[in-house]
Amino acid sequence: MREININDRTSSIYHYVSTYQNIPIWVIIDHLDFGGLYHFIKELPDQILNKIASDLTPFFFDNNGITLGQRFTPTIMLSFMKNILEIRNVCAHNKRLIEFNCHADAKYLSELHDQYSITASEDRKSFYNTFIIMQCFLSKTEFCILNNTLRKRFKNLNNDLNTISINDIFLKMGFPENWQLRSPLPQ
Structure with missing residues (x-):
């Protein structure tokens, strides 16, 4: 985690600390x-966590057109954020994403996971699961761009593979077979 320097006179942090002590x-x-x-x-x-999670519920509906039957709880939100953070760290530190699994299962959110045929009893630690839970935090357009970019990159990768199949890679990352052949999402 990056340290915040409150003594940097050019920083907005310094301004608020020195002017308002807050x-x-x-x-x-x-x-x-x-x-x-x-x-x-x-x-x-907990009161603020509940408010943040509650405020994300209409965002999820607006971006996915799905009404959440179960509450988007702080526990679900934090488990999603934790897995996104782990994937981000793997990518940022040039580690191998293939066969990487997050330390903990993301909590099960039926309205989201059921769309992708992921059941409550299945493992939800894979890159693919983390990819789909990003819908809870990205706008519809942002998620479509991410999906379509990833799909295109996998198609390009498939053209360059000689010793392993793209479906072997998908399996190691939790994706369904032939995922790259699905239609792009409308942007």
Whole structure:
């Protein structure tokens, strides 16, 4: 996690500390990386966590057209964020994403997971599962762009493979077979 320097006179943090002896949340957020944001949110009181998760519910509906029958709870939200953070760290540190599994199962959200034929009893640690849970935090357009970009990259990769099949890679990453052949999502 990146350290925030409150003595940097050019920083908005310094301005708020020296002028108001207080730092508004919107100023702090600008200085956090994704890991810092996750740990910050994780430590918030339950009342605020419930409000954040509750506020994400209509965002999920607006972007996916799905009404959540179960509540989008802080536990679900934090488990999703934790797995996204783990995948982000693997990518940021040039580690191998193939065969990587997150440390914990993302919580099961029936309205989301059922769309992808993922049941409550299945493992939800894979890259593919983390990819689909990103729908809860990205706009519909952002997720479509991500999906279509990934699909195109896998198609290009498939053209260059000689010793392993793309479906072997998909299996190791939790994707369904021939995922790259699915239609692109409308942007």
